[in-house]
Amino acid sequence: MSTVCQSKFYTLFQSDVDRCFYIDFGQKVVKLTFCQLLALRQKVNSISIEAHFDADLNKHGFEILVLCNKEHLFLLNTLEILDLKHLVCHGFARLGISSENIMAVS
Amino acid sequence: MKNIARQQMSIKVSTMDLLNKQIKLEAHASATYLAMASWCDQNAFANSADFFYAQSAEEREHMMKIFRFITDCGGIAISPTVENINHDFSSLEEVFENALDHEIMVTKSIHELLATARKDQDYVVENFLQWFVAEQLEEEKALRDILDMFELMGRDGIALKFIDERIKIGA
Numbered sequence: 076m077s078t079v080c081q082s083k084f085y086t087l088f089q090s091d092v093d094r095c096f097y098i099d100f101g102q103k104v105v106k107l108t109f110c111q112l113l114a115l116r117q118k119v120n121s122i123s124i125e126a127h128f129d130a131d132l133n134k135h136g137f138e139i140l141v142l143c144n145k146e147h148l149f150l151l152n153t154l155e156i157l158d159l160k161h162l163v164c165h166g167f168a169r170l171g172i173s174s175e176n177i178m179a180v181s
Numbered sequence: 182m183k184n185i186a187r188q189q190m191s192i193k194v195s196t197m198d199l200l201n202k203q204i205k206l207e208a209h210a211s212a213t214y215l216a217m218a219s220w221c222d223q224n225a226f227a228n229s230a231d232f233f234y235a236q237s238a239e240e241r242e243h244m245m246k247i248f249r250f251i252t253d254c255g256g257i258a259i260s261p262t263v264e265n266i267n268h269d270f271s272s273l274e275e276v277f278e279n280a281l282d283h284e285i286m287v288t289k290s291i292h293e294l295l296a297t298a299r300k301d302q303d304y305v306v307e308n309f310l311q312w313f314v315a316e317q318l319e320e321e322k323a324l325r326d327i328l329d330m331f332e333l334m335g336r337d338g339i340a341l342k343f344i345d346e347r348i349k350i351g352a
Contacts, residue, residue, distance in 0.1 A: 077182045089182060089183075089185060091182060091183045091185070094183075094185055095185075096185075109185060109186060109189035109190070109255075110189070110257070112186075113190075113194070113256065113257050114257060116194065117257055117259070120198075167186075167194050170184075170185075170186035170187075171184060171186065171187055172186045172187055172190055172192075172193050172194055173193055173194045173195050174193050174195045174196075174300075174301040
């Protein structure tokens, strides 16, 4: 397995043998197909971080993240969401299919 | 390290995001034209209503074209939510003017998408979008031609009736 990207809390790996990806969430390692990784990106990007600083929009500052066709469920706080957003953004840039922040990553 | 991500997906994820935004815009256009069709029906402009029903269906086709393109490229197409559809118009001319403004907004968005695809060397997207560039030109022309009729024929009751009848011929 090769490390694609590492953030403060999480690490994204790629397995050439399994042709899939793994994310180490600390508590557990989740195996993801490319489609599932793409779905994770979609979910993470759609989280409004601004809402975490508005008590009316997100009272407790937590997000429930359901992954891999409801196989995994995570409860993440603001810092963990920010970190996951960082991992997703830089991870996809490292995978070579995003034009976002390539300069920042390199 | 193998390039598994590239093997699974032919376009860039950043372009995919923009295409998903375009899907939302096309869905909004489709719903807007449906509201315009409803207004025209309510105000006895039957042919204009038919025109907007057809336009609404066409916008949905555009949306589906992009939707399928994203999935064909290995991406995830997002089913759009549509909000804030205006149902209030003061005249038939205003309806067509709003429709033209909407088309101009869609054209602008297509051009921005095309510029991004070109900048990111996403040539498959650039090639796909060429059809939309030509299509938008036609859409804008059709609405401009209708608006010209208001200048030529006037805006009183009988003129509006004549305009409505001619829209059926043009549609």
